[in-house]
Amino acid sequence: MNFRNLLGAAFGALLLGGVCSAAADTVKVGIIGPFSGPFALQGKNFQAGVQAYMGLNGKSVAGHDVEVVYRDLPAANPAQARALAQELVVKDKVQYLGGVYFTPDAMAIAPLLVQANTPLVIFNAATSAILTKSPLAVRTSFTTAQTTTPLGQVVADNGVKKVISAVSDYGPGIDAEGAFKKAFSAAGGEIVDSIRMPMNTNDFSPIMQRVKDSGAEAVFAFLPSGPTTLGFVKSFNETGLKKSGIKLFAPGDLTQESDLPALGEAADGTLTTFHYAVSHDSPENKAFVEAAGKALGNPAELSFPAVGAFDGMHVIYKMIEATDGKQDAQKAVDAVKGLSWTSPRGPVSIDADTRHITENIYLRQVAKDADGKFINKEIKTFENQKDPGLAAK
Template identity: 70%
Template sequence: MRKLLQATAAIALMATAAGADTIKVGVVGPFSGSAALQGRNFQAGIEAWFALNGKTVGDHEIEIIYRDLPAADPAQSAALTQELVVGEGVQYLAGYYYTPDAMAAAPILEEANVPMVVFNAATSAIVNASPYVVRTSFTTWQTSTPMAAVARERGINKIITVVSDYGPGTDSETAFIKAFTDQGGEIVQSIRMPMSTTDFSPIMQRIKDSGAEAVFAFLPAGPQTLGFMQSYVENGLKESGVALLAPGDLTQESDLGALGPNAEGMLTTFHYAVSHDSPENKAFVEAATGWLGNANELSFPAVGAFDGMHVIAHMIEATGGEQDAAAAVESVKGLEWVSPRGPVSINPENRHITQNIYLREVAKEGESWINKEIQTFENQGDPGWVAP
C-alpha cells in the first residue's frame, strides 16, 4: 500500500507540473440499499453547491467520483477509500455517512496526502483519528446536550434513555445523561439496542415499566427511526403522556410525511431544519430540491454536503490547486461563513464545526409537516471532544 500511495503522489505531482486543471473529489456514501436516500442527499447538497457557485475554482474544475457503501462496513470503507486514492487519484475525500466507515478511512489520509471532509458521521472522536479530518456535519454530543436543558425547563425529572449501540448512539446517551444529571435530573434506566433492531415493542414495554416521565432516544436517521417512532405511538406511550425527546435524526423531513400526526408536538434539538427561515436556506432548498425532484426527500445530510463543498472549494483556492493536505486543512481553520443552517465556523483547534443548535417542534404548516424552530442555542461547539 505504501508503494502504491507513493506512486499515486508522484503521478499527482507530475499532473500538477503539467498544468492539470481537474481536481477530483472522492465521495463515499450509501447510494443504494435502505439508506440510499441519505446518499441522494449527499448528491443533492453537492449539486446545489454547483448550481449556486459553479464547478470551477480559479482555473480548476471539480470532478466528483462517487463510491457506494450501502451499510456501515469499515473494511469496505477502507477498500473504497484506497481505490479512490490509488486508482482514481482523488485529491480530496468526502462523505462518510456512518462513523465506523469514517474511522476506517482516516488512517489512509496522511500517507496519501489527502484531506477528508466529513459530511455526516457524528462521533466526536473522528477528528482525532487524523489531523487531516474536517467536519461539516455535527456531533451527537453537540445536538444532544441542549435537550437536557429543554427537559428541565419543562419540569421533567425522570428520564429513560434508549439508543442504538454504536459510536454516535453511545455519544448521544453519554452527552444527555451528563447534562441532565448535572442539572438535577434522574436517569431511571439506560437501554442500548443493537443497530439491527427492527422490533421495538419489547423496548416500549421496558419504557412503560420504568416509571420515566420521558424517554430520550437516538437512532441513526433512516428506516429504523421511522419504525421506532411508529412503535412509540402504537404501544400507547404518546397517548399515556410519556414525552419523546431526541436529536433531530428521529424526525428528518423525509420521514415527516409518513409520521404525520404521530409525531405532532415532538421536540428535537438539531443543527438544521429544511424550514429554517433565511435567504441562504431558501436558495439552497430550491437548488437541492430541483436536483432531487421531490421536495419531501430533502434532509439534513444535504446541508453537510453543501457546506463540505464550501470547505473543499476554499481548500482548492488556498492551495492553488496543489495537492498539499496539510496546507489545505490549515487554510480552513477558523473559517467562517453563513450556511443554509445559519452562521458557522471551523474550530481551529479540532477542525469541528461550530454552529447554532435549534429546538424544533413537529408542526403542520399548510399541507406539510415541518420541524418548526422555536428556540436557538447559539454558537455550539462539540462538548464531547477531548484533546488527544
C-alpha cells in the first residue's frame, strides 16, 4: 500500500472513529505558520494571539482541555503545507487545524479537510477563493478584496484621477488589483498601468522607475506583510517618488505596526484601509493588546496576524463547545455559521453562506500619537463589510 492509500485509510478510520467516539478529555489544535525565516514575526503574532485568547479565556472549554501543537512553515510551500497538515491529523491526532499565512498553502490543505473530518480556521491567508475549496474552511482574518474595495473611493476623494497599480503576483495580489480597479473605475478614476511583481522581489528600483514614467498621480500597492512591504515603502521614498508628489495608497499590509518604527517619516501621512489597527480604541482591544504584547515579550512587534489568531481561537472554542469535544467537523462548522461577537477589531460575525468574517474596514492614516510614536490612526469606518470577492463568485 503506498503512502497516499495509507493516508486515505488513516483518514477514513479517523472519520468513523471521530463521529462516534466519546468526548475527548483533551482536544488538540494544530497551528501551521511561519515560526522561522523571513516571516517569523507573523508566526510570532499567531502564537501571541493564541496565547492571549487562552490567557483571557482559559485553557479549557466545555470541560475539555485545549492543547495547541505548532508546525513551522517558513515560506509559501504548498507541498510542505499539505504534508504538515497530514502529519498533524494522522500522527498528532489534532481535531482542528488553524493558522496558515499564505494563500497557496491554504489551497493545498483545503482538499484534505473532508476526508480528515477536520475543520480549518484560517488566521490570515487572504484570497477569496480559498473558502470555495472546502465546506470545512472558516476564515477569521480578511480578504484583500474586502480591505481594498473601500480604498477606490478614498483615492478618488483625494482628487486622484490616474493610478498605477503594483501588486505581488499571487492570489491576494491579483484579488487586490481587481478589487481596487473595479472600485476606482466606478469612482471615475483611470488605471494607467498594472505591474505584477514576483513574490521574491527585493529590488524595487525598476518598479519605481516604471511608476515615474507612467504619468500616474498615485500608486496602489499590495505586497504580503513582511520584508517585502518594508522594502517597497523604503524604495518609494529613496527613489524620490514621494518627494515628487506621487501619492501611495494601499491596504494596511504595507504599514503594519511592527514596521512603523523602521519606516519612520517615510510612512508619515500614508493612507491605508484595513480591518485592524493596534491603536483601535475599545476596552476589548486594550485587553487584547496588553495580553498579546505580554505574550510577544515586545509589544512593539504586535501586528494584525495576532487578532486573526485571537478570533480564530474564539471560533475554535465555540466549535469544541458545540461538539462537546467530539470530532465532528461538519457539526463544528455549522455551529459557527452566523456567529457574532465583539472582537478587539470591533463587531464581527461569520457569514453563514461564505464562512468568511464580516467586519468593519477602517481608513487609517500614519501619524504620531501623543508620545511621538507612529501609529495607524483610524479616521473613518466602513461598517459591516463582507467579502466582495466571494460575493462575485
